[in-house]
Amino acid sequence: MGSFPALPLDEDELADGTAAFAPLPAVADATRALATALDRAGAPPGGEPLLDCTRAEFTARWDGLRRTADPDEPLVVHFCGHGAQSPGGGGLFLATADGQAAADRLFDTCVSFAGLLEAAELSGRPVLFLLDVCGAGRAVVQQQLNDLAARRAQDAPRRVSVVGACADGSLTYGARFTSAAAEVLHRLADGALDLTPTLEFVPVETLAAAIDRLLDGPGGGTVVRTPHAAAAGEPQPFFRNPAHTRDPQAGLLSGMNPRLREFALGCAPGLDPLHFATRAAGNPTVHVVQFSGRTAQLATVTDWLERADDERDNLLVVTGGPGSGKSALLGVATCLLHPELEPLAELVRPVVPQFAPRPPATVLAVHARQLTLRQITDSLRHQLDRQTADGAVRPGPNGGSPGGAGGPAELLRELRAAEDVLIVLDALDEAQDPAEVVAELILPLTGGDPAGGCRLLVGTRPWWDSLPSLAAA
Incomplete structure (x- = not known):
């Protein structure tokens, strides 16, 4: 996650056209709070939250989790910071602490969501991406375009899901999505989330809707998620329903x-x-x-x-x-x-x-x-x-x-x-x-x-x- 502390650029960097991302002071505290909530909801973080991490640090943590987790173990990946798109409505990039905002530097200095999505799909395990970045909806668009290109069957099982803070091309502010997600997970852990006891796990659409209801106001955006065409089907095992019972x-x-x-x-x-x-x-x-x-x-x-x-x-x-x-x-x-x-x-x-x-x-x-x-x-x-x-x-x-x-x-x-x-x-x-x-x-x-x-x-x-x-x- 990147809070992007303000770093002065030297004359050489300015001459090279280096463009820095603006500071995001709300990110660190909100991310720590979400880590605590994830732990309470039964999804303990795989290490301390990565704050102001570099691209290499982010990639190393992501690769490590995929290598060490059991084959069917679900992964939850949260990113809070700047999101950027390549020119012409291209792919979504997640800006780490060493990311540069210039269009021709995004691919080399930021994390490509397309790469994360492909790795998640190929892993065969359930993966949930929680994206608190501007233009987060572009991640859902990319997933849908991939489905079309691969001629994915409409009723095929969905293993990878995305929940984003706002629609493609929209803005989000103040790490509000991250804070709202933490509140929803605390409610889940407390048994205060409205869930039927017949479901063993929390549906992604229920999680997204609960977050969206907490973001009613300026800077909240409209929460978006991966669509699920099938009307029925068991939810992916990201978060267990504490009210679940077979009777x-x-x-x-x-x-x-x-x-x-x-x-x-x-x-x-x-x-x-x-x-x-x-x-x-x-x-x-x-x-x-x-x-x-x-x-x-x-x-x-x-x-x-x-x-x-x-x-x-x-x-x-x-x-x-x-x-x-x-x-x-x-x-x-x-x-x-x-x-x-x-x-x-x-x-x-x-x-x-x-x-x-x-x-x-x-x-x-x-x-x-x-x-x-x-x-x-x-x-x-x-x-x-x-x-x-x-x-x-x-x-x-x-x-x-x-x-x-x-x-x-x-x-x-x-x-x-x-x-x-x-x-x-x-x-x-x-x-x-x-x-x-x-x-x-x-x-x-x-x-x-x-x-x-x-x-x-x-x-x-x-x-x-x-x-x-x-x-x-």
Whole structure:
């Protein structure tokens, strides 16, 4: 990393056209802080942070890590300093302490990101580059151009990822990206980052989105990252998810508010009260509800629910990237409106007193992550059977919970016969086959022959290329 202390140039250097990079006083402290955060997050640095290092020192550390690390061991490479591009929109160069800013000296005195990228790709191991430099987005452009040149398959596994402080051609200031990355990693280590316990490792897109949210202001830029075309797939093992468990429900219940444990176990299958409760609360134990803000979005949901007689407006889609708060918004609505989640309403209602829409007669909710279409429809029918027309919950035969066979067609018939039904479907994009859910359930309920008074509130990431029919709905 280069903070570039101001060094006077002698007359010979000036005569040779030597151009120095300007000092960056914020780099050293921010880099040390990030090293501490990386260690806490389970990615200890391979030695002391390189501050004001030369090109040779940087290259020696990079080569040493690649040679000594196990073949599948992930590497995280962070660089904070000056970034420069060769003339004509060429490649990105990382300026070390001995780097020179003159265009004809970049290749000889700075670190070429193209070389780092090629070495990382050839290593076959997971590598994550965190680049806090101006024009960091050029690194992502270079990676995409390499993919095109190599005719890389769109669904090929992605081993090397880049997260950059700003877009190609944009500026970043004050090592803010590095400081924000450190804060996010501390939150991860503290268990305060919003992550599903089903994931063993933190997705790169989640990490990038969390950093981006902390950079809301001048000098923050727009964080960019390597795009991932495949909708599914396991995250690369850069940072372990401290909340991961192979039995998410048991893991959450172990620390949950004791009053809610038995209640959670008794809810209808597929409803997943733990998901809606923890997203609304903003923490994994639901001892306190930390939801705040989103006043405009809550008002939009309220207004939409009040227009229950408008069959042409029976679908509301809440979109956003990972960690953007869409599940929190749907969690609040579900906890306050679903009759089976009544024990949660008393916890949530005080933090959103302005959200008081007319409760629908029947409310159904499903957390669609990793569920098939049949599992989703079975859960909806199960909940529909348990609720009377006034929205109260009734037990099934012998005090149990009723269920029933039947696919989407039977569910559609039952919903058309019902009146004033709200369906909340979160994490649509994480279902086993989101396109099938849209085609077989959502569109028939909301399309040309809508299901009477049935309305759908859907949460999904904005992957419109994979869900074009939903985008057009």
